[in-house]
Every structure is written in C-alpha cells, then in structure tokens.
Amino acid sequence: MSDNNKAETLMKIKDLKMYFPITQGIIIQKHVGDIKAVDGLSFDIQRGETLGLVGESGCGKSTTGRAILQLYKPTAGSVIFEGEDITTIRGESLRKMRRRMQMIFQDPYASLNPRMTVGNIVAEPLEVHKIGGNAKERREKVKDLLNVVGLNPYFINRYPHEFSGGQRQRIGVARALALNPDFIVCDEPISALDVSIQAQVINLLEDLQQEFGLTYLFIAHDLSVVRHISDRIAVMYLGKIVELTDRYTLYANPLHPYTQALLSAVPIPDPVADAKRQRVILEGDVPSPANPPKGCNFCTRCPKAFDPCFETEPEFKEHEPGHWAACHLYQA
Amino acid sequence: MARLLDVKGLQTQFFTQDGVVKAVNDISYTLDEGETLGIVGESGCGKSVGVMSLIRLIPSPPGKVVAGEVIFNGQDLLKLKDNEIRSIRGNKIGMIFQDPMTSLNPVLTIGRQISEALELHLGMDKSRSRKRTIELLELVGIPMAADRVDDYPHQFSGGMRQRVMIAMGLSCNPQLLIADEPTTALDVTIQAQIVDLVKKLRDELGMAIIWITHDLGVVAGLADRMVVMYAGMIVEEAPVKELYGNPRHPYTLGLLGSLPRLDEVRDEKLESIEGLPPDLIALPQGCPFYARCKYRIDKCETENPSLHSVGVGHGVACWIDIDKDPITTENPWTEV
Amino acid sequence: MAGDAWRRFSRNLSAMMGLTVVALFYLVAIFAPWLVTADYTAIDLDNVESGPALEHYFGTDELGRDVYSRVIWSARSAAFVSIFVPAFSLSLGLFFGVLAGYYGGWVDTLVMRLSDILFAFPGLLFVFFIAATIKPAVSLWVKELGFTEFAKQGYVDYVVVFTALALVGWPGLARLIRGQFLSLKNREFVMAAQAIGVSEWRIAVRHILPNAMTPVIVAVSGGIGGTIAAEASLSFLGIGLQPPNPSWGQMISDYYGYWRHATLWPLLFIPSLILVAVILAFTFIGDGLHEALNPQSS
Numbered sequence: 001m002s003d004n005n006k007a008e009t010l011m012k013i014k015d016l017k018m019y020f021p022i023t024q025g026i027i028i029q030k031h032v033g034d035i036k037a038v039d040g041l042s043f044d045i046q047r048g049e050t051l052g053l054v055g056e057s058g059c060g061k062s063t064t065g066r067a068i069l070q071l072y073k074p075t076a077g078s079v080i081f082e083g084e085d086i087t088t089i090r091g092e093s094l095r096k097m098r099r100r101m102q103m104i105f106q107d108p109y110a111s112l113n114p115r116m117t118v119g120n121i122v123a124e125p126l127e128v129h130k131i132g133g134n135a136k137e138r139r140e141k142v143k144d145l146l147n148v149v150g151l152n153p154y155f156i157n158r159y160p161h162e163f164s165g166g167q168r169q170r171i172g173v174a175r176a177l178a179l180n181p182d183f184i185v186c187d188e189p190i191s192a193l194d195v196s197i198q199a200q201v202i203n204l205l206e207d208l209q210q211e212f213g214l215t216y217l218f219i220a221h222d223l224s225v226v227r228h229i230s231d232r233i234a235v236m237y238l239g240k241i242v243e244l245t246d247r248y249t250l251y252a253n254p255l256h257p258y259t260q261a262l263l264s265a266v267p268i269p270d271p272v273a274d275a276k277r278q279r280v281i282l283e284g285d286v287p288s289p290a291n292p293p294k295g296c297n298f299c300t301r302c303p304k305a306f307d308p309c310f311e312t313e314p315e316f317k318e319h320e321p322g323h324w325a326a327c328h329l330y331q332a
Numbered sequence: 333m334a335r336l337l338d339v340k341g342l343q344t345q346f347f348t349q350d351g352v353v354k355a356v357n358d359i360s361y362t363l364d365e366g367e368t369l370g371i372v373g374e375s376g377c378g379k380s381v382g383v384m385s386l387i388r389l390i391p392s393p394p395g396k397v398v399a400g401e402v403i404f405n406g407q408d409l410l411k412l413k414d415n416e417i418r419s420i421r422g423n424k425i426g427m428i429f430q431d432p433m434t435s436l437n438p439v440l441t442i443g444r445q446i447s448e449a450l451e452l453h454l455g456m457d458k459s460r461s462r463k464r465t466i467e468l469l470e471l472v473g474i475p476m477a478a479d480r481v482d483d484y485p486h487q488f489s490g491g492m493r494q495r496v497m498i499a500m501g502l503s504c505n506p507q508l509l510i511a512d513e514p515t516t517a518l519d520v521t522i523q524a525q526i527v528d529l530v531k532k533l534r535d536e537l538g539m540a541i542i543w544i545t546h547d548l549g550v551v552a553g554l555a556d557r558m559v560v561m562y563a564g565m566i567v568e569e570a571p572v573k574e575l576y577g578n579p580r581h582p583y584t585l586g587l588l589g590s591l592p593r594l595d596e597v598r599d600e601k602l603e604s605i606e607g608l609p610p611d612l613i614a615l616p617q618g619c620p621f622y623a624r625c626k627y628r629i630d631k632c633e634t635e636n637p638s639l640h641s642v643g644v645g646h647g648v649a650c651w652i653d654i655d656k657d658p659i660t661t662e663n664p665w666t667e668v
Numbered sequence: 669m670a671g672d673a674w675r676r677f678s679r680n681l682s683a684m685m686g687l688t689v690v691a692l693f694y695l696v697a698i699f700a701p702w703l704v705t706a707d708y709t710a711i712d713l714d715n716v717e718s719g720p721a722l723e724h725y726f727g728t729d730e731l732g733r734d735v736y737s738r739v740i741w742s743a744r745s746a747a748f749v750s751i752f753v754p755a756f757s758l759s760l761g762l763f764f765g766v767l768a769g770y771y772g773g774w775v776d777t778l779v780m781r782l783s784d785i786l787f788a789f790p791g792l793l794f795v796f797f798i799a800a801t802i803k804p805a806v807s808l809w810v811k812e813l814g815f816t817e818f819a820k821q822g823y824v825d826y827v828v829v830f831t832a833l834a835l836v837g838w839p840g841l842a843r844l845i846r847g848q849f850l851s852l853k854n855r856e857f858v859m860a861a862q863a864i865g866v867s868e869w870r871i872a873v874r875h876i877l878p879n880a881m882t883p884v885i886v887a888v889s890g891g892i893g894g895t896i897a898a899e900a901s902l903s904f905l906g907i908g909l910q911p912p913n914p915s916w917g918q919m920i921s922d923y924y925g926y927w928r929h930a931t932l933w934p935l936l937f938i939p940s941l942i943l944v945a946v947i948l949a950f951t952f953i954g955d956g957l958h959e960a961l962n963p964q965s966s
Contacts, residue, residue, distance in 0.1 A: 056519035071859055098865035111856035115878040125864040164608050175864070194374040195546060199590030199604035206601065221520065224549075228592030228602070247597060265524035266594045267549030271572050273595055274553035281528050282521045285489040349679075 010047040010183060010215050011068070015040050016077035018060070018067045022290060035290045037063040039239035040077070042316065043324075045183070050209065050216040052230030052247070054223050054262075058286060060239040061219045062106075065185040068217065069101055070094060081183075099129055102176035106188035108168035112160040118171055119156040122146065125178040132178075145174040148211075149204060166197035173204065177212070185217045190225065202229055223266045227251065232322075235259050238297040239289055241316060245323040255325040257304045296328065304329060336507060336540050337363040337386075342400035344378070344385045347393060351613040355381040357564040358399075360639075365507065368534065368541040370555030370572070372548055372587075376609060378564035379544045380512055387425055387510070388417050405507070423453040426501035426539075428494070430513040435497060436485040442469075442496050443481035449503045468499040473529060491522035495529065502533065511543045515550060527554060548591060552576060557645065560584050563610050563620035566639060570646040580648040580655075582627050607665030619651070626659045627652045676960040683956020689949035696740060697747035706734035708741045709912045719931035726938050727931075729923065735935050738914045739942065745915045746946065748826065749833070749899045750892050756834035758888055761841025768842065769849025770872050776846070783839030791836040792898060798832040799907035825909050833898055837891065844887055848880035882961045890954025893947040900943055916943040 018038035023029040038060040045051050055061045067074045070086060078085045086097055105111035112121055122142045126132035132141045143153035149170040160168055169189060176184055186205065190198040206229065208214060220226050226233055227247050234244040235258065243256040254260045261280040268274045282301050287293055293300050299309040308314075308328045316326040344356040356378040363369050373379040384390050386402050386409060402409040405424070409417060421427070429435045437445060446468060447461035456464065462481070469477035472495040485493060494514060501509055511530070515523040531554060534541060545551050551558065551572075558575040560568040560583065568581040579585045589603030607624040610616055619625070619632045631651050639647040677683055696703060705725070712732035720727045726735035768779040786794070807824045852858060853876065861871050900917030902908030909915040919939040926932040 056521060066859075069863060071862055095865040095867070098863060103860070103863040105856050105860055107856055111860045113857040113861075113875050113879070116874075124861070124866065128864060128866050128870065166608070172860075175860070179864070195548070195587055196374060196590050196605040197608075199602040200606065202592070203601050203604050223520070224592045224594040227594055227597065251594070251597075261521060263594065265521045267523075267527075267547065267552060268593060268595055269548040269552050269588060269591050270576050270593070270595075271552045272577070279524065279528070281524055285491060285522070286519075 008047040009044045010082070011045040012078075012080040013044070013068065014042050014078045014080070016042070016064070016067060016079065017075045018063050018072055019075040033290055036239050036292060037289055038067060038074075039289075039292075041241055043234060043241065043244060045215060045217060047182075047215055048209075048213055049231045050218050050229055052226035052233040053217060053219045053236060054221065054226045054233060055236035056221060056262075056286065058238075058289065059236040060289070061221075061236050062187050064236070065103070065187050065217060065219050069098075069103055069185055071103075096129075099125075099179045100181055101183045101185070102179065102181040103185045103187060104169075104172050104176050104189045107192050108165050108172055109160075109192070111172055112168055114160055117157050117159055118146070118151075118163075121160070121171060122174045122178055125175060129179060141178075142174075145178055148177065148208070149174045150200075164197075165193050166200055169193060169197075169201050170204065173201075173208070177208065180212070181214070183215045183217070185219065187219045188221065189218075191220060191222065198225070205229065223262060224268075235262065238286060238292055240297055240326065241324075242298065242327070243325045245325075249320075249323055253323075255319060255323070255330060256298075256327045257302050257329075258298050259325075261303075296326075334365050335362060336365045336367075336405065338401075338403040339386065340401045340403070342382060342385055342402065343398045344381050344390060344395060345398050346395045353612045354615055355395075355564050355612060356385060357615070359561070359564075359566050361559055361566065361569065363508070363540050363542065366534075366538050366540055367557065368543060368555045370551035370558045371542060371544045371561060372546065372551065372558065373561035374546055374609065376612065377561040379546075379561050382561070382564075383510055383512065383542055383544055387421050387427070389421075419453065422449045422500075423504045424507050426504065426506035426509045428497045428501040428509070428511045428514045430516050433485075433490070433493065433517070436493060438485055441482050441484055442488070446496070446500050446503055449500065453504045464503075465499075468503055469496070471502070471533070472496070472499045473525075474499075490518055491525060494518060494522075494526055498526070498529065498533070502537065502539075505537065506539055509539050509541045511541060513545055514543075516545070516547070523550065530554070548576075548587060560587075563615065564612060565620060565636075565649065566647075567621065567650070568648045569639065570643070574643065574646050578643075578646075580642050580646070580653075581621075581650050582625050582652075582654055583621050585654060586624075606663065619649075624665055626661055626664055627654055627657060628660060628664060629657075673957075673960040677956050680956045680959060682952045683960075686949040686952030686956065689945055690953060693743060693946050693949070694747055697743045700740050700744050703740050704734075704737035706737045708733065708737040708914055710734070717932060720934050727935055729935060735919075735923075735938070738919060739916070739939055742914045742916045742919065742939065743942075745826075745909055745913060746896050746899065746943075749830065750896055750950070752830050753833045753837065753895045753899075754888050754892055756830060757837030757841060758884070760834065760838035761845055761884075764838065765842040765845025766849065766872065766877070769846035770853070770868075770876070772850075779842065780846070783842055786835065786839045792901060794836055795829075795832040795898065795902060796905070796907060798835075799829060799902060803828040803907075825913060829899065829902060829908055833895055836898075837895070840891075841884065841887060844884060845880055848883065849876055852876045852879050886954055886958045886961060889957055890951060893950035893954070896943070896950070897947050916940075 016038055017040055019034035019036050021031050022033040022035060024032050041064060053061045053064060063072065066072045068079050074087050079087050089097060119139065119142055122145055123138050126138050126141060132138040143156060146153045146156065151167060151170050160171065163171065190201050193201060202225065205216070209216060218226060218229055230247055232244065232246050233250050234241045235256065236242070237258050243250070243254065243259045250259065251263065254263055261282045264277060264280045280303065284301050287300055295310045295312055296314050299305045302309065314326045314328045314331060316324060318324050319330050340360050342356055342359050346353040346355055359382055371379045371383065381390065385397050388409065390397065397410060400410065409420070443462060443465050446465045450456045450461040450464055466477045466481055469481060474480055474492060474495055488496060515526050518526065527550060543551055543555060555572045558570060558572050559566055560581065562583050568575065568579065568584045575584065576588065579588055586603060586605040590605060592602060605624050610620050610623065616622060618634045618636055622628055622632045625632065629652060637649045637651045639649045642648050710733065712728065714732065715728055716730050716732040718724060718728045724734050724736060726739060729735055764779045768776040803824070806828055810824050858871060858875055861875050899908055899915065903915040903917030904921040906921065908917060911918065916939040920936065923936040926936045
C-alpha cells in the first residue's frame with residue numbers, strides 16, 4: 001500500500017484505444033467494422049500504488065493490461081512510462097523495456113510452458129536479457145526467487161503439471177519478479193484458484209509489493225478482492241472507464257449507476273449484512289462491443305437514464321478531487 | 333415441514349488406474365420440503381459428486397456409489413431400477429448445471445428441449461406442452477417468450493441460457509431442485525439476476541433446493557441451512573446465520589477469514605489457509621484437515637472426528653472447541 | 669514427463685507387442701548379412717521351386733533363389749523406407765509448417781496452396797506418376813553422368829521412390845504443424861514469453877515447437893506403416909524397387925501364382941504375413957503413443 005504523501009506518476013495512459021478489426025471475405029479481406037475492446041481510456045498510475053481495474057467479462061479490462069504492456073499494439077493513444085511514450089518504440093528497445101514491466105497471468109495452467117521445468121521457466125527472463133551471471137549463478141538466483149514466492153527450491157527440476165494451481169501461480173509470480181520490474185500487470189491472478197488458495201496469493205502479492213516497492217495494475221472481476229488489494233479503483237464498462245476513485249470513496253459514495261449496481265450485486269458472505277442491503281438488479285445484458293449504443297454505453301441498462309444519455313457520450317471528468325466519473329447525472 | 337430427503341452414510345468412489353479416489357466419504361444429511369440447503373466447499377471436496385450420486389448421475393465406470401441410502405419421499409433412490417430413477421430425474425427432481433453453454437443441445441430449439449420433459453414425464457400433447465413451455469419461459473423472465481420459444485441456444489446470452497436451464501429444471505414442478513454452481517460461469521450482475529429469480533420462484537412454487545457452490549457469498553442470502561465439505565466429508569453443518577456468525581470448524585473459520593469482504597476494508601492480511609487439501613487416493617488416517625489446521629492436537633492425526641452436535645441443528649466434525657482451545661501451531665503446513 | 673508417457677505406453681499390450689515386432693524387424697535389417705544362408709541374388713537353376721526344407725528354410729523360387737535370404741534382405745529395404753521417407757517428409761513438413769504457422773500472411777497462403785495442389789492428387793497415383801515417368805529419366809541421367817555402377821546397383825530406385833513417397837507425405841505434416849502453431853501462438857504461455865522479452869525466433873523454437881511435436885510424433889510413427897505399405901504396393905506393381913533389390917511387395921508379386929500350390933504356398937504367405945505384421949506393429953505403436961502422450965483423450 002502506498003502512502004498518500006508521495007505522488008510520483010509512474011505511468012500516464014492517454015486516450016488509449018484498442019480496436020480489433022472485423023473482416024469478411026476469404027481471399028480479399030474486407031474491413032467491415034471494429035470490436036472496440038478498449039475505447040479511449042485516460043488515467044495515471046502512481047509509483048508504489050495498486051490500481052484496481054474492475055469490470056465484467058468482455059468489458060476490455062484484460063485487453064487494457066495487454067495494450068499497456070504493448071503485447072497488443074494499441075490502435076491509438078499513448079502510454080507514457082517515465083516520460084517516454086512506449087507505444088512508439090519497437091524491436092530491440094521494446095524488448096529491453098520489458099525488463100521494467102511484467103505480467104502475471106490469469107490461468108496458471110495455460111501460462112506456463114508445459115515442456116519446460118520450473119527452473120527453466122523462471123530462469124528464462126534472466127537468460128534472454130543476459131543478466132544474473134553464468135548458468136550456475138542464475139540457478140542460484142532462481143532458487144532464491146522460488147524461496148521468495150514460498151516454493152521449495154527443491155522442486156526446481158519439476159514440470160508445471162506436477163504442481164497445484166496455487167503453486168503454479170507462485171511460479172508465474174517468480175518469473176515476473178526475476179527481472180526486478182517496477183511495474184506488474186496482474187491479470188485476474190486469482191480467479192482460477194480456490195478460495196483458500198486465493199488468499200495465499202493475495203497475501204504474497206501484498207508482501208512482495210512492500211518488499212520490492214512494486215506498482216501493480218490489478219485486473220479482476222471480483223470487486224471485493226479488488227477493494228481489498230487496491231488503493232484506487234477504476235470501474236470499466238464496455239471498453240470505457242466509468243468511474244475512478246480511491247477504494248473508500250468508491251464504496252461510500254459511488255457516482256456512476258453502473259458502479260452502484262455492481263456494488264449491490266457483489267455477494268457478501270454474511271446473511272445478516274446481506275439481508276440489509278438494497279439491491280439494484282440490472283436488466284438485460286451487456287451490448288456487443290462491435291456495436292455499442294449511441295450516447296452513453298450504459299444507457300441500455302441504466303435505471304437512471306434520461307434524454308441526454310441516449311444522445312451524447314458523457315465526458316470522463318473529475319467531480320471531486322481524485323474522483324472521476326463519466327455520467328450525465330453529474331455533468332451540469 | 334415434512335422430511336423430503338434423507339441421505340445416510342453415502343460413499344462414492346472412482347476406480348482409476350492410479351488407485352481408488354475416495355470422492356465422497358460417509359456423508360449424511362437431511363432436507364425438508366421447501367428448504368434450501370447450501371453445500372459449499374472447494375474443488376475436489378466432493379460437493380458435486382455427492383449430490384450427483386443422489387440421482388445416480390455418476391459416470392460409471394469409473395465411479396460407483398459403494399455405500400449408503402438416499403431416501404426421497406420414502407423410497408431409496410439407490411435401489412431403484414434404471415427406468416424408475418429416470419422417471420424421477422427431471423420430474424420430481426429438477427437440475428440446473430454450471431455451464432448453460434454445454435448443458436443445452438445446440439441443434440434443438442429451446443422450446444423443443446423444454447417440452448421434451450413435459451411430454452415424457454407429464455404425458456402432455458404437443459400443443460399443451462408448447463403452451464406450458466411459453467409459460468415457463470415467461471416465468472423465468474425471458475422477454476417475448478412466445479417469439480423466442482423457437483430460437484436455438486446460440487441465439488441467447490449466457491444469462492438468458494441459464495434462465496432457460498432453470499425453466500427446464502422447473503418444468504415438471506419438481507419437489508427438489510438441484511443447482512450445481514449455476515452462477516459460477518456468469519458475471520456478477522447476471523448472477524444477481526439469477527439468484528433473485530431463484531428466490532422468487534422458490535417462494536412462489538415452494539420447492540426444496542440444494543445449491544452447490546464454492547462461493548460462500550452467493551448462498552449467504554439464499555440458503556436456510558449450510559453444509560461445509562472438505563475432502564469428501566461434511567466438516568460442519570448449521571443453520572445459515574449460525575454458520576456465518578458462529579463457525580465452529582477451523583476450516584470454515586479459515587474459509588471465512590480468507591474472503592475479502594466488500595463491506596469492510598481490512599488493513600491486516602487475509603487469513604489464508606496454507607497448504608493444499610489431501611490426495612483423495614491416499615487420505616490420511618486422522619482428520620483430513622490435520623495438515624493445515626492451526627488448532628490441531630495429537631489426537632487429530634490418528635483419529636478422524638465424526639459430526640457431533642454443538643447447538644441447535646449445528647454439527648461439527650472436530651476434536652477441539654475453537655472458542656476455548658488455543659491455537660497450537662502457527663504454521664502447520666510443511667511442503668512435501 | 670517422458671517417464672509418465674513411457675509408463676502409460678508400457679501398460680498398453682498391443683503397443684508393446686508392436687514395439688517388440690518393430691525391434692525385431694530392425695535387428696533383422698541390421699544383421700541381415702549374418703542371418704542370410706545364401707546370396708539373395710544367386711540363381712540356381714538346378715534347384716528351382718522346392719518347398720521349405722532344411723537347406724532352404726522357406727524354399728526356392730522359379731529361378732532357384734533362396735526365398736529365406738530374400739525375405740531377410742527385404743527387411744533392409746523396408747527399414748530404409750521406414751527411416752528415410754518419414755525423416756524426409758518430416759523435414760519438409762517442419763520447414764513449411766513452421767514457416768506458414770509462425771509467419772502467416774502471404775507465406776502461409778503460398779505454402780497452403782502448394783499443399784492443396786499436392787493433396788488434390790491421389791497420393792499413390794502421384795507416386796506412380798513419378799515412378800513411371802521421372803525414374804527412368806533420372807536413371808538415364810545418372811548413367812550419363814558416369815555413375816553407372818550407382819545406377820546398376822538400384823540406388824536410383826531407392827532415391828526416387830523415397831523422394832516420391834516423402835513428397836506425398838509432407839503436406840499432411842505441414843498442415844498439422846501449422847495448425848499446432850496457429851493454436852499455440854495464442855496460448856498464454858507464448859504471451860508470457862513475449863512479456864518477458866523473448867525473441868520471436870526463440871519463442872518459435874523453444875516454446876511453440878516442443879509443444880507442437882506431440883501430435884506430429886504420433887502422426888509420423890503411425891504413418892510409417894502406411895509408408896511401408898506404399899512401397900510394397902509400388903513394388904508389387906513393378907514400379908517400386910527393381911530387382912535385384914528385394915522387397916516384400918515384389919516377392920508377393922512374383923509368387924502370387926503359388927497361392928494354391930500344395931508345397932510352394934509358403935513362398936507367398938511368409939512375406940505377406942511379415943509385411944502385415946510389420947505394418948500393424950507400426951500402427952499399434954502410433955496408437956499407443958497417441959494414448960500415452962494424450963492421457964486425457966483416452
């Protein structure tokens with residue numbers, strides 16, 4: 001967790017867009033439209049903080065993480081990391097830049113190469129960036145890393161399938177830490193894990209943040225988890241951020257009707273508290289990102305929608321210091 | 333309320349190449365008419381297998397119910413002939429599954445799939461079953477049901493498909509609805525819609541529900557009573573408020589402690605349960621939670637406790653009393 | 669990993685029987701010169717068409733050649749086919765498959781259309797065509813170049829027949845490898861490697877290729893039986909390996925007149941049986957590997 005007194009911007013995302021083209025035709029591919037997975041995001045990430053990015057499936061949160069890390073080439077916008085726009089760099093310099101920014105993936109089964117030993121998986125980042133000395137020194141470093149993430153270094157020669165989901169996720173964390181990055185995108189790192197194992201991984205990520213001064217972008221669909229781990233939270237809906245504020249304000253004073261609905265839909269493991277809650281049950285389903293509605297993206301499901309919502313897109317602006325939202329209800 | 337279901341000493345095992353997987357180990361519980369029972373546990377704890385065993389939907393081989401009785405309306409379901417159990421499934425006992433994508437046949441219309449059960453179990457003719465199907469679709473909140481009855485599953489969204497599954501599960505007015513993680517594949521706002529719908533339907537139709545889930549949050553507002561499973565055994569059973577308010581098994585306590593709660597920000601760490609559940613092929617001799625338990629004593633390693641009463645309707649399978657006995661081991665788990 | 673696969677494979681009775689037969693087959697091929705009792709080309713017109721006896725285990729044919737020794741030498745021909753043809757088509761398949769699968773775009777289109785064209789021909793017909801038209805020309809050309817002895821020994825036969833069979837085999841493998849690359853390219857561990865900063869080439873070789881190889885190994889090993897059968901068919905029709913090089917297919921062709929002969933029927937039946945046994949053995953190994961390497965599918 002960061003302190004409020006230091007506010008050094010590590011990363012500045014400006015009007016980030018990631019469109020995936022829809023094409024038709026077998027021989028000549030004709031461009032007939034776009035899936036607007038991420039459609040104009042702007043936000044900052046402060047050094048040492050955890051910024052939570054929450055939303056339902058298909059809202060573009062994972063795509064955002066990948067576009068920030070340049071694993072997808074963004075369609076438009078800039079990602080400024082320590083003063084440099086990393087969307088413009090290519091090839092070898094991009095490869096070098098990757099040392100500073102890492103990723104932890106959702107699926108601990110799919111994100112580890114099944115044909116490589118744990119030792120080789122964790123050593124690979126050191127190898128490709130030619131750091132960590134010779135093979136023997138690297139192996140010692142790998143053992144240290146396994147220790148750090150709570151795995152027995154004795155397992156260094158085993159293959160991923162010999163581990164449980166939680167242990168595999170630890171391997172993924174060790175790989176991300178190997179290069180001593182400043183910034184880590186955690187893309188739903190616990191949603192594939194069992195409840196009791198989720199807490200282990202959350203605690204580990206918090207410990208590592210303190211120990212190594214890491215900055216996280218923590219992407220998840222579970223608002224309770226995001227609220228627990230994040231300093232500030234951005235709520236996404238259909239490719240856009242609808243609200244961004246600190247974790248206390250988001251719960252105490254949510255502005256956007258979608259945030260309100262999301263908060264009320266999250267189950268609370270307490271029948272007494274649950275019975276007291278006012279539920280906002282949203283009607284219908286999320287529209288397709290290939291064909292978003294006119295006006296506000298949320299207007300088709302919003303219980304408070306009024307005329308302007310069906311006409312113009314609301315501006316994402318700061319309503320109180322540090323509290324951003326995109327909603328016509330507050331645009332006066 | 334009359335007793336609807338009485339499960340006694342149920343044991344289900346899978347005979348695999350690697351050995352005998354003891355998926356469900358001697359579980360007993362009851363369910364009254366109109367009651368909602370939540371069964372919670374993590375993957376591999378036997379919660380699904382245990383319930384599928386009731387209606388004999390265990391893939392066999394390798395699976396086999398090796399012991400127990402399942403008394404439903406005075407009949408032992410495990411002793412019925414194949415055609416007799418088939419006439420109960422989908423009729424007196426309705427089912428909804430986790431994945432509405434794979435549980436619906438993609439080449440048949442929604443209407444066809446619902447009316448099939450109506451024609452089979454209730455002997456309705458085509459026009460009556462179609463009328464009833466449309467009513468059912470309206471009941472579960474499908475807009476323009478009369479138009480959509482001839483649509484195919486792929487024309488429905490995930491949430492709508494789960495509504496269709498619920499309509500199928502309820503088609504024959506079952507006395508018992510078995511819901512196996514019906515909201516796990518859905519988004520949280522859609523999950524809220526479905527839970528809301530099931531509650532409404534339960535109040536209208538009065539069926540009993542067994543709701544299987546890994547999510548302690550979802551069932552908190554839904555269930556009357558809860559069963560917590562671990563390694564194929566019931567470790568705690570209690571009325572819902574009692575279970576969340578006064579958990580008595582170290583595993584239940586740990587599970588609740590490891591969940592971040594939306595309505596409070598804890599600055600301290602989550603209480604994680606270190607380690608992994610035991611291998612179901614080689615279950616330990618004593619308590620299955622021994623290797624991860626902070627309260628353990630020597631007895632726990634050698635003797636497996638059985639469920640005993642600690643309050644009205646509240647049973648726990650544990651040798652110690654977590655309200656009185658001290659934590660004995662801060663870091664019980666050792667890597668193997 | 670390999671250990672697990674071997675454990676599953678070794679539990680599979682038919683696969684282990686296949687492995688035994690194949691091991692025996694290669695041993696016979698290697699030690700052929702020590703196993704034969706006579707020169708397989710030696711003609712003895714004083715002793716023609718004799719049935720199986722102590723002197724000639726499997727009898728002699730209408731030219732008085734020792735059938736036992738011919739059967740043994742034929743194992744060598746089949747062994748050559750079983751090694752060189754798959755190796756050749758695998759190299760072509762790997763080269764084109766990786767090219768198409770990893771780079772995509774027009775390279776992919778080009779490679780796939782080329783393989784479509786080869787696919788459009790019925791496989792064996794294509795080989796017949798090459799054997800019937802190109803082989804004599806190549807033979808002549810090699811002789812003109814002065815490698816008369818090389819041509820006379822029948823090596824040209826081997827080279828041309830192997831090449832033709834390999835040309836028929838690679839498009840299937842290339843498609844398989846391309847398909848694997850396309851699906852593996854989008855797997856999370858490949859993205860994880862990109863996120864670390866692993867170079868494209870290293871991703872292809874270290875991350876994708878090893879994971880792509882399982883079905884390829886299964887396809888290649890299962891296909892060896894078919895390759896041996898194809899060579900036998902060609903030789904049966906007289907356009908495969910030419911005498912004096914012996915081959916089981918050729919022997920079946922030479923001796924099929926004996927099929928109802930009171931004493932000479934083993935001349936036909938022994939090579940036929942051996943051929944079937946070896947082909948089946950390779951198929952069993954292929955199936956066994958498939959099950960051992962994809963435990964979830966069985």
